[in-house]
Amino acid sequence: MYKTRSRRLLLISLMLCIYSFGISQPPRGPFIISPQIHTDKKVTFRYLAPSAKQVLLGGSQFGAAQLPMMKDSVGIWSVTVGPVKADIYPYSFTVDGVTVMDPANVDYFPNERFKASLVDVPGDTVLIHSMRDVPHGTVTYEYYPSVEGSTGSLFVYTPPGYDKATTKKYPVFYLISGTTDTEETFFKVGHANLILDNLIAEGKAIPMIVVMPYGNPMARIAEQTGRAKPSDVVSRDGEDAIKRAKLFETDLITKVIPYVEMNYRAIKNRESRAIGGFSRGGGQTLRTSFGNMDKFAWICCYSSYLSTPEMESSFKNVYENSERTNKELKLLWVSVGTEDFLYKPTLEFIDFLKSKNVNHKTLISSGGHTWMNVKNYVTQTVQLLFQ
């Protein structure tokens, strides 16, 4: 009897994999563990593709931009890299020229254009962006009424104890991700929630609400109205980029902030509002805050800049009376990596601020335009906010 049930359950467990989402899937074959992180911090990546001619590991942190993988007798391709510096790295496989996520890995990189998986290489001590045995805040997925009648979505981090402290009010950090990222990216790739949990537990950051919006309302409107044309969805020139930034600004100032301040226990003054962002989100951060100096006293620009022409044409208010600006702004932070393709224009932006005597803090780090750097910049800046 047991044998029969055993066989039936085996059959079912296989069929579940084949049928469980109602589309035909290839049988799973041998079970794959990928990525496998070894105690010496080497990492083995595996991909099952018996009939593939070439499988490459993509992930610039692992040596070359693409590393060849070797196939074993059952058709499992694998490569072992490292020892790898403890961090969270995106990677993908290129199988006969097709770039794919790791099907064996549930941790993915939320993005509108590319598909990648994430490998989290732990440190010898638990890193600041990793899960520690400390009180955890929660991350809430919210719908809100957005611009042009669209419905927007936000991730909102509330710190540990928020629900218990039924009257306490908190400052708010608006945190914006980059081009083609989604509102999930700062949560799933940036671990903003775990970084805050850990820094709050250490007493290094004060409890705050973190609001993670979607950076491209124009694309969302196009999607919801069925007007999806390339020109609606991607930015391909400067004018358009600025138009998009303006729509984002309108959404944040007139929709997101009022929604958050109505639905969360937020302190409603500029000294208790911070804004930060990475890449496109960094440009949106600068435009939105410089354009609304009455709304934000804390500004964090990660791996981005505004050009001198744009500063001169749009944001004289920031530097013409730098004394007033220096009084008003509690923090103007700009950070970039020396290998970032935006390194040079970001340095030019920093020089511009210097030349105009606008107070600012900078962090020039190693590395490039990566989320490994972003996590570090967030870790540094949230320790400065609201104190």
Added chain:
Amino acid sequence: MYKTRSRRLLLISLMLCIYSFGISQPPRGPFIISPQIHTDKKVTFRYLAPSAKQVLLGGSQFGAAQLPMMKDSVGIWSVTVGPVKADIYPYSFTVDGVTVMDPANVDYFPNERFKASLVDVPGDTVLIHSMRDVPHGTVTYEYYPSVEGSTGSLFVYTPPGYDKATTKKYPVFYLISGTTDTEETFFKVGHANLILDNLIAEGKAIPMIVVMPYGNPMARIAEQTGRAKPSDVVSRDGEDAIKRAKLFETDLITKVIPYVEMNYRAIKNRESRAIGGFSRGGGQTLRTSFGNMDKFAWICCYSSYLSTPEMESSFKNVYENSERTNKELKLLWVSVGTEDFLYKPTLEFIDFLKSKNVNHKTLISSGGHTWMNVKNYVTQTVQLLFQ
């Protein structure tokens, strides 16, 4: 000047896509819209692969299990299907034998083994699982202390008005997804939150909290302790499946429910607790509720069953005194599709309940072991719960 800035921004916007997650990506080339839903409910899928020899659309709802796609002069493969019945369908592309998500589509199917995208074909009127202009609840991602010292994660839906109604308490529906699904699947594929928003707005469901746990704590423990072996992670025989179900039951009863009832305004009695699940989650639902009749008065089994031998060996308590069971249970629901590979054993389970005079409600629908059916079953059952 504008031209220069324009060119630089164009360059940057392209490079952002290439570099924005720190691994080398192929340039985006022509912009792809996929899927594109036409007004006549036909759907066009597109995939850019100039050098591919064959690209197939996978998605059994679109005719064959796999449909050939045709390549145009710039290397964009496409196929148009339908008109398609309004619903949410998983699909994927098979590119020279490699199954991939749609890189142009941000809507994905959270799963541990396969990678698929989702296409949401709207109805002529807005469907019950789609976004309507009604008050929205929120979905919160929670960490909780789980079994064997592991940290578990939950999605928790709170109904519209939960935050405002600072003292009102709510009944709780524990909703468990299937094999290789994650705690996100009932949210992102099942749209449990939107179904509740819409039914609550119509007065057809009473406001409730919905808790969506992860169904495989053994895998999570293996992952967090680094003990990841195939035998830790996938179920390949009956004994193991039951052992896993037992660990899930322990986690739900001793960890999840206490956590939820401490952190949410939950009514703490069996008449205010419901449990339901799909596929493996349906089996876990039956085992957990039959094994803890003092905890749940509402049971919803979607596309699953328990075998007669298991009922006889483990759950005599349910049928030996069916009068008492019929008094205690407000609902025992079993539903399955006629094309479901579990159709026959599920009918046997229903017959077993009949033969033992255990009251139950059934829905035998068309279709198979799919999330299209699950959304319908959830829609039907949440209108019965707690009333």
